[in-house]
Amino acid sequence: MRLLTIAITSFSRVSELERCIKSIDTKYINKVEIVVSEDCSPKKHEISKLVTNLTKKIPYKVNFNTNNHNLGYDKNIKKLIDLSNSEYILFITDDDAFRAKSLDKIIYFLENNKPSFLLTPFFHEKHKKNQRKYYKSHIVNSGIESIKKYIFDSILVSGLIFKKSLLPEYDVNKFHKLIYSQVYLFSYLLYRYDGFYLDDVLIDCIEDGENAYGISKNNINEK
Numbered sequence: 001m002r003l004l005t006i007a008i009t010s011f012s013r014v015s016e017l018e019r020c021i022k023s024i025d026t027k028y029i030n031k032v033e034i035v036v037s038e039d040c041s042p043k044k045h046e047i048s049k050l051v052t053n054l055t056k057k058i059p060y061k062v063n064f065n066t067n068n069h070n071l072g073y074d075k076n077i078k079k080l081i082d083l084s085n086s087e088y089i090l091f092i093t094d095d096d097a098f099r100a101k102s103l104d105k106i107i108y109f110l111e112n113n114k115p116s117f118l119l120t121p122f123f124h125e126k127h128k129k130n131q132r133k134y135y136k137s138h139i140v141n142s143g144i145e146s147i148k149k150y151i152f153d154s155i156l157v158s159g160l161i162f163k164k165s166l167l168p169e170y171d172v173n174k175f176h177k178l179i180y181s182q183v184y185l186f187s188y189l190l191y192r193y194d195g196f197y198l199d200d201v202l203i204d205c206i207e208d209g210e211n212a213y214g215i216s217k218n219n220i221n222e223k
Contacts, residue, residue, distance in 0.1 A: 002061070003031040003111055004088045005164075007080035009073070009157075012041040014050055016095040016208065021054050023097035023204075028107045033061040035083045036094075040070045074175040077157070077182060081167060088118075089162050091182065096158040097204045099123065105200050106161070116193035117186065118161040119153055122203035130201055132156070140195040147187050154186035159203040162189060 006024060010017050017036070026032060038047045044066050055062045065083055067076065081089060088110050092098070110118065119140065121133040132153045140146055154160060160182055168188055175181040189195065 002033050002086040003028070004033075004090055004107055004161075005080075005084035005086040006032060006034045007084060007089050007091050008034065008036045008094055009076055009080065009091070010036050010038040010041070010047055010094045012043045012047075013094050014043055014046045016206075017047060018050055018054065020092060020094050020097050021051075021058070023100075024058070024060065024103065025098065025100065026103040026107060028104065029059045031107055031111070032103075033063060033084075033086055035063045035065070035080055037065045037067065037076050037079045037083065039072070039076045040067045072177060073179045074177075074181040075172050078172040081164065084164055087164060089164050089167075091160050092158045092203065095208055096122075096206055099201050099204055102200060102202045106198070106202060109196075109198055110161070113196065114163075115196040116163050116166050117189045117195035119150070119195065119197045120159055120161075120200055120202040122156065122159050122205045123201050124205045126205075126207065131205070132159070134197055134199065137199040138197050140190065140197050142190060142192055142194050144191065147190050150190065151183065151187060154183045155180070156205065157182040158205060160186060162186075166193060 008020060024034065036051055038044050048066060051062065051064045063083060065079065067079065071079065119132060121130045124131050140150060162185060166189055167185055172181065
């Protein structure tokens, strides 16, 4: 088992996924695995070819999955959890990227502090400012009051880091077309366990793809 799975959702965006994978840069090569779950998109063959080619060029272990049919965002998140073989899971969507050298600090902190979950700021390209941002690094205390304070920080899945062994078994069908299963997972952990906010920007939230998961009949509730 490795320390960290970088879990990437993928849907139809080839160049964006390439940028995301190429942004993974850490000296802790043997502590990291990359898991990409492609959700049976129209460009699944192009994505498969891309990942195959990148796997030959990068030093990290890569596990690539293509779903047999379109699962939708929430079920694909659950698929990434199931495919992970690490102590921690770090989620990122294919149209975001990692800040240069940011992963080294995250991996060092996880290995030496073992938090139940980890929050970090992200830089939002559209608004040109850091978000999910607090004054300094601090413990995030468990309980309902912390859920009230931090719950909106869990809406963007990119950069959320969870300890896999603490994640609950849950019925993903209850989140069908909601695109908020990560909020449930975050709230579940925060209600029960202390976590940590580390004041180092990890993610460039670029969001220049169609959206964070791809439009399909299995993603958003029809009106």
